[in-house]
Amino acid sequence: MKQGTYYKRITADAKGINFDFKEIWQHRDLIFLLVKRGFISRYKQTILGPAWAIIQPLMTTIVFTFIFGNVARLADCGAVPTFLFYMCGNVAWHFFSGCLSGTANTFIANRGLMGKVYFPRLCVPIANVLSHLISFGIQSAMFLTFLVIYLFIPGYEIGINAYALMAPVLVIQMGILGMGFGIMISAATTKYRDLQFLVGFGVSLWMYATPVAYSMNLFKSSAILHIIARANPMTPVIEMMRYGFLGKEAGSIDWLSYGWSWLFTLIILACGVMFYNKAERTFMDTV
Amino acid sequence: MAEEILKIEHISKVYRLGMIGGTTLRDELQRRRAKRRGLEDPTSKIGSNIAGNIGDEFLALDDVSFTVFEGERVGIIGHNGAGKSTLLKLISRITAPSTGTIEMNGRIASMLEVGTGFHPELSGRENIYMNGAILGMTKAEIDRKIEDIIDFSECRQFIDTPVKRYSSGMYVKLAFSVAAHLDAEIMIMDEVLAVGDMAFQRKCIGKMSQISKAEGRTILYVSHNMNTIRQLCTRCVVLDHGHLVFDGDVEEAISIYLGINGGEQETYYDLMNADRPSEFHGTRLRMTEFTFLNKESAQFTPEEKLRFRIGFDAMEDLEGLKLYYTVKSIDGFTVGLTQTISSFCDARKGEHYECEFEYDASNLAPGVYYFIPDIFSDDGTGRHLSYDHPLCNITFEMIDNDNTKMRWQTSNYGHIRLNEIEII
Numbered sequence: 001m002k003q004g005t006y007y008k009r010i011t012a013d014a015k016g017i018n019f020d021f022k023e024i025w026q027h028r029d030l031i032f033l034l035v036k037r038g039f040i041s042r043y044k045q046t047i048l049g050p051a052w053a054i055i056q057p058l059m060t061t062i063v064f065t066f067i068f069g070n071v072a073r074l075a076d077c078g079a080v081p082t083f084l085f086y087m088c089g090n091v092a093w094h095f096f097s098g099c100l101s102g103t104a105n106t107f108i109a110n111r112g113l114m115g116k117v118y119f120p121r122l123c124v125p126i127a128n129v130l131s132h133l134i135s136f137g138i139q140s141a142m143f144l145t146f147l148v149i150y151l152f153i154p155g156y157e158i159g160i161n162a163y164a165l166m167a168p169v170l171v172i173q174m175g176i177l178g179m180g181f182g183i184m185i186s187a188a189t190t191k192y193r194d195l196q197f198l199v200g201f202g203v204s205l206w207m208y209a210t211p212v213a214y215s216m217n218l219f220k221s222s223a224i225l226h227i228i229a230r231a232n233p234m235t236p237v238i239e240m241m242r243y244g245f246l247g248k249e250a251g252s253i254d255w256l257s258y259g260w261s262w263l264f265t266l267i268i269l270a271c272g273v274m275f276y277n278k279a280e281r282t283f284m285d286t287v
Numbered sequence: 288m289a290e291e292i293l294k295i296e297h298i299s300k301v302y303r304l305g306m307i308g309g310t311t312l313r314d315e316l317q318r319r320r321a322k323r324r325g326l327e328d329p330t331s332k333i334g335s336n337i338a339g340n341i342g343d344e345f346l347a348l349d350d351v352s353f354t355v356f357e358g359e360r361v362g363i364i365g366h367n368g369a370g371k372s373t374l375l376k377l378i379s380r381i382t383a384p385s386t387g388t389i390e391m392n393g394r395i396a397s398m399l400e401v402g403t404g405f406h407p408e409l410s411g412r413e414n415i416y417m418n419g420a421i422l423g424m425t426k427a428e429i430d431r432k433i434e435d436i437i438d439f440s441e442c443r444q445f446i447d448t449p450v451k452r453y454s455s456g457m458y459v460k461l462a463f464s465v466a467a468h469l470d471a472e473i474m475i476m477d478e479v480l481a482v483g484d485m486a487f488q489r490k491c492i493g494k495m496s497q498i499s500k501a502e503g504r505t506i507l508y509v510s511h512n513m514n515t516i517r518q519l520c521t522r523c524v525v526l527d528h529g530h531l532v533f534d535g536d537v538e539e540a541i542s543i544y545l546g547i548n549g550g551e552q553e554t555y556y557d558l559m560n561a562d563r564p565s566e567f568h569g570t571r572l573r574m575t576e577f578t579f580l581n582k583e584s585a586q587f588t589p590e591e592k593l594r595f596r597i598g599f600d601a602m603e604d605l606e607g608l609k610l611y612y613t614v615k616s617i618d619g620f621t622v623g624l625t626q627t628i629s630s631f632c633d634a635r636k637g638e639h640y641e642c643e644f645e646y647d648a649s650n651l652a653p654g655v656y657y658f659i660p661d662i663f664s665d666d667g668t669g670r671h672l673s674y675d676h677p678l679c680n681i682t683f684e685m686i687d688n689d690n691t692k693m694r695w696q697t698s699n700y701g702h703i704r705l706n707e708i709e710i711i
Binding site for chain 1: 302376377379380381382383384385386387388389390391392393394395397406408409413416417420421422423424425426472
């Protein structure tokens with residue numbers, strides 16, 4: 001057969017990593033429309049609309065500030081305002097967990113659509129991450145507003161520095177890590193529904209393993225706890241985020257653990273795409 | 288010869304019985320353990336080990352191969368469960384084959400179910416973009432075609448209204464319009480035309496033929512409606528229980544699908560226990576049997592007449608009984624009505640009657656037909672009262688071995704041979 005522009009060959013045996021970037025690029029309009037559709041349908045028939053994107057992390061931050069900050073005294077961050085300390089961690093974590101849990105049920109939530117028509121299946125999780133990115137953008141604006149307000153309040157010390165410019169890199173990393181885990185789980189849930197239950201509380205457990213509700217300074221005395229905390233790929237991300245925006249009292253930079261975090265992220269992405277590709281070929285038969 | 292555009296080679300699709308649907312990790316572990324010990328799979332459905340489903344596997348498609356050339360309109364027909372939808376799913380890449388390869392030289396637009404991806408909250412216009420993108424169009428392409436799509440859909444008035452307020456007909460029209468305006472080289476349709484009014488169905492068929500002829504687009508079409516198959520397709524593939532049983536001429540394929548090519552036709556029908564359309568039918572008079580006389584099989588040449596006998600019981604005294612029936616072609620098309628002009632019997636209560644009839648069917652074109660006999664009486668003013676109408680299709684076949692006449696093509700010529708043209 002003559003092999004034209006759109007030549008395609010479908011075989012029975014699955015290949016390993018089959019990341020057809022060209023095909024996804026051809027469907028970029030679809031990704032854009034999926035983001036738009038998700039955004040419109042999410043806030044349709046709500047009174048506050050996109051304001052909900054702000055309310056949730058704001059409330060969580062207030063509760064964290066009160067419970068973990070003032071009552072339990074877990075925020076060891078010197079002259080940095082506790083409220084900003086928690087908001088920074090919460091906004092970042094909220095983005096990551098949104099990417100993860102949002103993509104974790106891709107196949108099951110979209111079986112109606114995917115069972116009827118072919119399009120690159122990765123478009124859906126990518127669109128999901130992008131729509132969380134929009135919410136994250138709104139929340140970041142809120143965070144920066146509070147940051148500026150606190151700059152003018154005497155008695156607080158905010159050491160914003162050049163590492164704040166790392167923020168886009170950190171955001172990309174969180175998106176990749178969240179999506180990598182999410183699609184891996186979504187590939188597995190086509191056969192084993194058990195994992196659906198794991199995702200919900202697994203993500204909240206993971207949050208407590210990450211310095212979101214507390215500060216890494218608490219582990220200073222124990223080297224073992226420090227190493228364990230550093231093994232969590234999300235730890236250096238949150239820490240670097242806080243270091244950049246709030247100063248060395250609030251966060252820390254450890255290039256070794258940050259390197260490990262990126263390595264872990266890329267491995268998860270590769271495995272995720274591989275499992276996802278394998279699952280997408282026949283998931284309609286089992287889901 | 289046109290270019291090959293779609294080549295299907297030795298495709299099979301295996302489904303595992305008892306496992307389709309969700310499974311838990313525990314089930315899987317149990318299954319593995321049972322397998323290791325050589326025990327029966329504890330999670331399989333009871334009875335799934337009977338012959339034909341060996342090893343809990345079911346072959347939805349078994350070694351199917353065929354090639355489609357550019358610009359062809361191929362109909363895929365077969366009974367429910369023959370594997371038609373599975374085949375389309377494999378071609379449109381929704382699921383992967385178990386063995387074999389599929390090669391295609393072009394984009395595929397599948398319309399397995401129209402309106403896929405329509406979001407109720409979005410307006411018609413937004414949904415056109417959404418649906419177009421799902422089907423593989425870019426925004427620029429849709430921009431160029433949106434006016435045509437809206438015009439074709441006949442929904443311009445409501446185009447900025449959320450589709451949740453649309454009627455189901457409008458929904459389908461809009462969805463079909465998007466799909467019909469795709470730039471795909473291969474279009475796949477699975478009974479999309481089953482919905483929508485007649486006028487729109489005709490418009491769709493016209494549009495499909497037009498894009499196929501004018502732009503050389505290839506179409507794969509699955510339907511149970513033989514009329515649309517006849518109108519649209521240039522070639523037909525017949526599937527049966529996962530096997531490809533025929534590939535070629537449309538008329539031949541349809542007669543194979545209808546299971547009657549050279550097959551014997553029944554000559555005896557038990558009408559006593561057949562269903563009746565109402566409680567009234569069959570209470571004052573009940574037909575008991577129907578027999579074609581002097582025939583092994585109900586196949587007739589134009590020279591032969593249909594001779595048959597109807598047996599019936601009368602529960603009341605009924606006078607002036609007449610018989611009528613509507614002859615239909617096997618695909619459900621009504622050919623015409625015939626009746627006895629005068630009464631054939633005056634029935635007495637409690638008696639059994641056997642009456643014989645003769646009908647000249649020489650003007651019916653070759654093919655398979657059926658009718659339902661109806662015994663009635665009328666009052667001479669055109670009104671009639673039907674006494675019995677057993678819901679049983681009496682089937683017969685008209686055959687023609689006369690090669691001096693034109694070979695009959697039902698899709699073009701119809702079901703009736705009109706009176707011959709005389710030379711004066």
